[in-house]
Amino acid sequence: MTFVSFGLSPALVCAADASGFSAPTPVQAQAIPAILRGADVLALAQTGSGKTAAFALPLLQRLQEGAPAAAPRRIRALVLVPTRELAAQVGEVLRRLAQGLPQPLKVAVVFGGVSINPQMMGLRGGADVVVATPGRLLDLVEHNALKLSHAGMLVLDEADRLLDLGFADELARVLALLPPRRQNLFFSATFAPAVRTLVEGLLREPLRVEIPQAPGSEPAILQRAIQVDAARRTALLRHLVKENGWQRVLVFVATRHAAELVADKLYQAGIFAIALHGDLGPAARKQMLDEFKDERWEVLVTTDLAARGIDIARLPVVVNYDLPRSATDYVHRIGRTGRAGESGLAASFVSAGTEAHFRLIEKRQHMSLPREQVPGLEPTEAAAPPAPGAGGIKGRRPSKKDRLRAAAARSGG
Template identity: 50%
Template sequence: MSFDSLGLDAEILKAIHEQNYTQPTPIQQQAIPVILSGKDLMASAQTGTGKTAGFGLPILQKLVEQQAKANNHSQPKKGKRPLYALILAPTRELAAQIGENIRDYSRYLPIRSLVVFGGVSINPQMMKLRGGVDILIATPGRLLDLVHQNAVDLSSVKVLVLDEADRMLDMGFIHDIRRVIAKLPKKRQNLMFSATFSDEIKALAQTILKSPESVAVAKTNSASEQITQYVHRVDKRRKRELLSYLIGKNQWQQVLIFTRTKYGANHLAEQLTKDGIKASAIHGNKSQGARTKALADFKNGQIRALVATDIAARGLDIELLPYVVNYELPQVAEDYVHRIGRTGRAQNQGQAISLVCIDELAQLKSIEKLIKKPIPEIFTQGFEVDPRIKAEPVKKAIAKGAPAKRRRVDKMRTSKNNQNSMKQSSHHTYSKTN
C-alpha cells in the first residue's frame, strides 16, 4: 500500500514525500481509512509507530474537503475561523512534537495550527487564538485555563483526539479531560490512541467513544521486537559507577537514561558530568526553555546523556536513538514499555538496559509478567552483586496530578521515611514527584 492509495490531497502527499515517507506504517494503513470514514477509533499503538501521522493526515484531509465545500458557496463566512480539531496530549514535549508534525504535513495547505501548554506565558497563546485556528494541540490544564479566559471556543470542534490516553490517566488528568469533553459538541468524531489499554482506559473509552472501530499494531502491553532488552544486576551504590563504565567502554554517544525522581535525575546528570560524560536532566521542575535546550543539545550531540523522569520523557521523539537505560525501574510496569519505546522506532533497532538492584526484583518480576517473557541478564566483571546486601522497600514517587487527598496521605506516610533517608547515603532516591 502507498500513501497515494489512501485518498489524500496532492498537497498533503507532496509534504509527506518531502518528509521521506514512502509507505504508510501499519497503524497508518489501518487508522487513516477509519478516520476518513468518520467513525470513532480506539487504537493501540506503541510509540514510534507513526501514530501522529495516523490521525494527523486524515484530519488534514477532512479539513481540506470542508474548506473546498465552503469555497463553493458564493457567500463566504465572515469572522474568525472555527476550531475544527482538538488534540489533547499529556505533556508539553508530546504536544510540541505533535504540533511540529502537523505543521510539516500541512505546509502547503491554508490551515492554521497552534500548540498550547503550561510552563510558559499564556498571553502570547491568547493573542494567537484571536484570529482562530483550525487545529489546536493542547495539554489539558492549559486548555482549561484558556477556556476560562474565553480565549478559545470549543463549541465548533468536529474531531477530538486523545493521544497517549493511558498516560493522561496515570498523570491524574481524568477530571480535566471530563471538563473539556463537557464543553464539546455532542456530535463529533472521537479518536483515542494508547500504548496500553488497562481497565481504566477501557472504561474511559466507553464514556467517550461511540461504536468505535478498534485497531492494534502490536500486542497490548508489549515492547517492540526491534528493541533488544537486557537486565544488569548491580548493587544500588554502584549503579552510577557501572553506568559511566558502560557508556565509556562501549563508546555510547547518545543514551537516554530514566530515573524515578527529579532529584535523582539532577544528581545523576551532575555525577555523569563529573565522570567526563556530558549530561543534562529533563523533568517537570525545569523551565520549558531549559527542557527544550537540553533536548536540542542531546539531539545535536552537544551532550551524550539525557537523564529524564517518566513524565518529562513522554513524547520525546529522538530519531535513531540507539540506547535507553533504566537507571531505576519504574513503579508501574506499563511505564517500562513506554520508556524503552523511545528507541527502536520507525523500523530502527535499539537496545534497552535495566540496572536492577536487589530492591527492585519485585518490579522486574512485574515487568516480565507484563511483557510475557523473561529479560536476559548480562554481567560485567568487577560489578558482581554483593550477596550480603538485603533488600529495602522502594519508596514511591507521588504522581503529578494525583488527587490532593491521595497526595496528602502519601506525604504523611512517607514523611518519616524521607527524614530518615536524608541521613543515609546520597545513592538513596527521594520521594519527589516526576
C-alpha cells in the first residue's frame, strides 16, 4: 500500500515522502481512506505512530478539493489541541505538508499566553484550517475574530485530554458553535473507559482504528525502576547522567518549583540543565525546546507540559524523577523516547513513599520491573506495607471526575 493508492494529490504524496513517510504507517493506512470518504474516525494509536499525518494529509486533500472560504472570519476546519506546544507542532506539520499544493491553503495557529492582537490580525479574511487551544479559540470568537459555523471538519488531537473535565466546559462551548453536520476526527494514544463513553455521543457511526502493539512492533524502550530515598533523587540523577555519559535527558517532575530546583542543582554540579514549565512565556518555551533538540542542553527538567505531543527526535533517555499521577501519564511520558524505530531508556525513581503507587502503575501496564539500587545511593527508608484497598493512583476507585463523567454519560450530556 502506498500514499498514491489513497488518491492523495501528487503534491501531498511528495510532501509525505519529504516528511519521512515512504509508506503509510498502520494508523495512516486505516484512517486516511475513511477520512477521505467523509467518515468520522476514532483512532487509538501509540505515540510516534504517525497520528498527526494520519489526519493532516486527508484534511488538506479535502480542503484542496473543496471551495475556498469566501467570507471573512470563516474557517473550514478546526484542530483542537490541549497545549500551545502541540498547537505549534501540529501547525508546523500542516504548513509543511501544504507547501507544494497548487491551491494555497491558509493555516492559522492560535493559543493563549501571548497577545491576542496579532492572532486577530492573522485571521482577517478567514482561514482554511485553524489549530487552536480551546481557551484562546473562545477568546477569538468573543472578539468576533472568527466564526465556527462553517467549519465542516473537527479534529481533536490528544482527544482524551480534551474530553477530560479540565477542558470539558470549554469544549462544550466550542461544540455548540460548530455546525451540527460536520466530520469528526478524534485521535489519541490513550482513552480511559469513561472518556470512551463520552466519545460515543459525539461521533456518527465512526470508523474505529485501534493499532495494537503487536509483538515486535513495540517501541524499543528499556524500562528501569531504581530505588532511592526521596531526598537523594537529585544526587542519583546527577550520578546517572555523569556515569553513563547521557547527552540528552528529559526529566519529569511534579511541579514548576521542582523543575527550577532540580535544574539549578544539576547546573551547579556542572551539568547543562534547564527548566521548562507553564510559567514561562511561549517564546521562551519554544526556544528551550529548540535548543534541547539541537543538543545545546544535556538535561531538560519539565512538568507534564512536555508529556504529550512533543516530538524530540532521537531522545535517548526519559527519567521519572517524580512518578506520574496515572498509568496513562506514564505511557505518555516514556513515549517521548523510543520513537520512529529508535531505542530508548525510561528510568523511574521509586522511594519508600511511592513504592505502592508504582506497583499500581505496573499493574495498570501489565508489567513488573525488577527494583534496582545504585551502589552508594541505596535507600535507607523502608516502604510501608500496602493498606487493604489503598488507592494511590488515579483509576483505583472512581474519582470525582470519573463520577461526573459517568453522570454526564447517563444524562446524554
